[in-house]
Amino acid sequence: MNMLTDAAVEQKLHSTSNEAAIKMRGKDVTVHYNGKQALFGVNLDVPEQQVTALIGPSGCGKSTFLRSLNRMNDTIEGCRVGGEITLDGDDVYDPRIDVVELRARVGMVFQKPNPFPKSIYENVAYGPRIHGIARNKSELDQIVESSLEKAALWSEVKDRLNEPGTGLSGGQQQRLCIARAIAVSPEVILMDEPCSALDPIATAKVEELIDELRENYTIVIVTHSMQQAARVSQRTAMFHLGYLVEEGATDKMFTNPDDKRTQDYITGRFG
Amino acid sequence: MAAQAITGHVDWKSDAMQARRRARYAADRRLQIYGMVAIFFALGFLAILVGTLSFTGYRAFVQTTATVEIDLSQADIDRGDLMGANWRNIVRDALRQQVGDIPRSDQRDYFNIFTSSAPFLVRDKVIADPDLLDGTARFSIPLSDPLDQLAKGQINPDLPENQRRVNDRQIEYFNQLQAKGLIAQPFNWGLFFNADSRFPELAGLAGAISGSFWALLVCFVISFPVGIAAAIYLEEFAPKNRLTDIIEININNLAAVPSVVFGLLGLAVFLGWFGLPRSAPLVGGMCLALMTLPTLIIVTRASLKSVPSSIREAALGIGASKHEAILHHILPLSMPTIMTGTIIGLAQALGETAPLLLVGMNAFITSPPAGIFEASTALPTQIYIWADSPERGFVARTSAAILVLLAFLVVMNAIAIFLRQRFERRW
Numbered sequence: 001m002n003m004l005t006d007a008a009v010e011q012k013l014h015s016t017s018n019e020a021a022i023k024m025r026g027k028d029v030t031v032h033y034n035g036k037q038a039l040f041g042v043n044l045d046v047p048e049q050q051v052t053a054l055i056g057p058s059g060c061g062k063s064t065f066l067r068s069l070n071r072m073n074d075t076i077e078g079c080r081v082g083g084e085i086t087l088d089g090d091d092v093y094d095p096r097i098d099v100v101e102l103r104a105r106v107g108m109v110f111q112k113p114n115p116f117p118k119s120i121y122e123n124v125a126y127g128p129r130i131h132g133i134a135r136n137k138s139e140l141d142q143i144v145e146s147s148l149e150k151a152a153l154w155s156e157v158k159d160r161l162n163e164p165g166t167g168l169s170g171g172q173q174q175r176l177c178i179a180r181a182i183a184v185s186p187e188v189i190l191m192d193e194p195c196s197a198l199d200p201i202a203t204a205k206v207e208e209l210i211d212e213l214r215e216n217y218t219i220v221i222v223t224h225s226m227q228q229a230a231r232v233s234q235r236t237a238m239f240h241l242g243y244l245v246e247e248g249a250t251d252k253m254f255t256n257p258d259d260k261r262t263q264d265y266i267t268g269r270f271g
Numbered sequence: 272m273a274a275q276a277i278t279g280h281v282d283w284k285s286d287a288m289q290a291r292r293r294a295r296y297a298a299d300r301r302l303q304i305y306g307m308v309a310i311f312f313a314l315g316f317l318a319i320l321v322g323t324l325s326f327t328g329y330r331a332f333v334q335t336t337a338t339v340e341i342d343l344s345q346a347d348i349d350r351g352d353l354m355g356a357n358w359r360n361i362v363r364d365a366l367r368q369q370v371g372d373i374p375r376s377d378q379r380d381y382f383n384i385f386t387s388s389a390p391f392l393v394r395d396k397v398i399a400d401p402d403l404l405d406g407t408a409r410f411s412i413p414l415s416d417p418l419d420q421l422a423k424g425q426i427n428p429d430l431p432e433n434q435r436r437v438n439d440r441q442i443e444y445f446n447q448l449q450a451k452g453l454i455a456q457p458f459n460w461g462l463f464f465n466a467d468s469r470f471p472e473l474a475g476l477a478g479a480i481s482g483s484f485w486a487l488l489v490c491f492v493i494s495f496p497v498g499i500a501a502a503i504y505l506e507e508f509a510p511k512n513r514l515t516d517i518i519e520i521n522i523n524n525l526a527a528v529p530s531v532v533f534g535l536l537g538l539a540v541f542l543g544w545f546g547l548p549r550s551a552p553l554v555g556g557m558c559l560a561l562m563t564l565p566t567l568i569i570v571t572r573a574s575l576k577s578v579p580s581s582i583r584e585a586a587l588g589i590g591a592s593k594h595e596a597i598l599h600h601i602l603p604l605s606m607p608t609i610m611t612g613t614i615i616g617l618a619q620a621l622g623e624t625a626p627l628l629l630v631g632m633n634a635f636i637t638s639p640p641a642g643i644f645e646a647s648t649a650l651p652t653q654i655y656i657w658a659d660s661p662e663r664g665f666v667a668r669t670s671a672a673i674l675v676l677l678a679f680l681v682v683m684n685a686i687a688i689f690l691r692q693r694f695e696r697r698w
Contacts, residue, residue: 070588072584072587072588075580075583075584075587077511100590100591100592101590102590103587103588103589103590104589104590107588107589107590108584108588108589109588110581110584110585110588112581114579114581114582114584114585115585116582116585116586116600117582117604117696126586126589126591126599127589127590127591130590130591130592130595130599131590177585180585180589181588181589183589184589184590
């Protein structure tokens with residue numbers, strides 16, 4: 001009995017390390033908003049260079065979990081995070097951690113495209129500039145170009161870098177925001193329903209982009225769309241009422257989920 | 272009826288239904304009419320205000336003058352000592368030549384037709400342009416207030432002599448001057464370029480305008496940075512607790528404190544304790560800053576709050592620190608609104624009288640201040656002083672000064688509206 005358990009544990013560890021290294025890990029994560037609990041003991045690993053999708057009905061805590069990963073919840077009055085969240089093994093809520101560095105390493109793309117009301121160039125150059133990543137103008141130009149290229153936006157905007165970023169279409173704006181996040185060379189990119197404000201064509205482009213970005217970045221994406229989760233992610237985590245219902249490889253989650261709630265949700269019976 | 276409603280069959284064409292709809296439309300129209308009446312009412316009062324001011328004030332925008340030629344080449348003037356020449360005699364001789372023989376008994380009345388400062392006006396002009404000494408020069412000498420009023424039809428010459436401020440001989444000489452074409456009524460630039468004077472014909476707003484300018488400058492320099500810094504702290508850094516709640520309530524209360532209280536504070540603290548100079552725009556501006564500060568803090572906080580949180584999150588999300596998010600993004604985006612609020616606050620301060628009265632900016636001062644430490648008046652206190660002066664000419668000048676003040680207010684508010692329309696971002 002005892003032997004079997006140990007063997008199972010060993011096998012599990014082995015298989016995890018086989019799949020991918022763990023980039024971020026949530027251990028027993030709880031979140032309270034002004035005393036009201038929003039997350040209950042979530043344990044979730046985010047594997048490196050994969051897309052992890054967080055799904056679940058509205059108010060299930062998936063965005064809350066996402067925002068805990070780079071401490072964006074700090075900006076919300078009355079929000080308290082418990083448990084442990086690690087990035088490469090370091091606790092991100094450790095008082096010694098530098099939140100500016102953390103947010104540079106764990107970038108974020110928001111639900112509504114939110115470019116700064118400045119030029120396209122300035123939008124992308126802002127991050128490298130405040131972090132002092134580029135040593136001179138030509139390096140900065142290079143970063144801007146490569147970031148826009150990685151965000152699949154360069155060809156569309158290269159002739160109008162000085163035009164305001166807010167003048168782009170919704171899908172372009174969102175890719176600009178992705179380029180802005182990429183420009184500071186993050187290791188993890190968090191995306192909070194990045195396509196919910198976009199039309200289907202723009203959505204397809206952003207999804208394609210997410211798939212490409214996986215090669216270099218670890219991505220966590222919150223989405224309302226089952227199809228999107230199925231299309232872009234390798235791993236899926238299902239949240240419900242503040243609890244992590246289950247998580248696993250995306251193919252398995254969508255074909256043979258363990259939990260009935262997951263099955264009901266992905267088949268559209270609630271949510 | 273009830274059964275009808277439940278089954279879903281509503282007879283929209285029934286008389287009762289139609290009457291009901293008519294009543295609802297009538298209510299719409301009534302509401303609209305109330306609004307129009309209110310606006311008409313407000314505009315009506317504004318029209319009455321501006322109308323009466325213009326009616327009494329327009330005369331102050333022209334000044335009756337006599338054009339007098341003076342042959343300075345013949346006069347006994349030492350070029351090395353222009354100040355020391357006997358300008359009084361020079362000017363009097365010239366004035367005497369404008370009409371025929373004047374009996375000695377009439378001379379005093381005759382000279383009183385012209386402003387008593389005529390010798391100084393001529394002197395200053397010559398000092399400014401010594402070439403005038405080479406020949407005959409023409410000088411435009413303002414008439415004294417009673418004659419100015421006579422020329423403007425404010426004094427009825429048909430009244431018995433003892434009931435008017437000009438006597439029969441003065442009227443006669445005035446008519447002679449007019450017959451010779453020497454009397455004119457040019458635009459009264461002196462109203463803007465002269466400082467205050469006991470003589471209405473010479474009194475102008477230069478001192479008051481520059482006093483107001485310096486006071487507003489002090490007010491701006493103090494209240495703008497302090498207001499913005501306080502607002503940023505309260506909005507972006509301060510924890511939400513009982514203490515900050517109390518601070519917020521008190522700032523709102525401060526905005527409603529009567530301005531005279533700030534004047535008393537200025538009197539006690541700035542003049543009494545700090546020993547700052549009395550009547551100086553510095554002290555007036557400091558009182559105005561106290562008064563503007565709460566307004567500015569409230570406006571700035573509101574405009575910081577109106578920047579959507581997505582911009583803040585965008586900045587923080589790529590690792591901007593708090594000050595970078597605020598100074599690079601939030602503050603610049605709220606600047607147009609802050610500027611608008613500041614200008615409106617300054618416009619309010621421009622019209623504020625009570626605190627300035629208490630710190631002595633209602634003194635009688637005959638030269639414009641050269642800086643914030645020199646005694647001066649301000650536009651509203653100048654109006655107060657003139658409104659209190661007995662000379663007839665100050666009645667029109669008071670109205671004219673009010674119009675000038677209103678013009679400044681209109682210009683400032685127009686700038687504020689322009690800034691808002693041009694730069695304010697709608698989210």
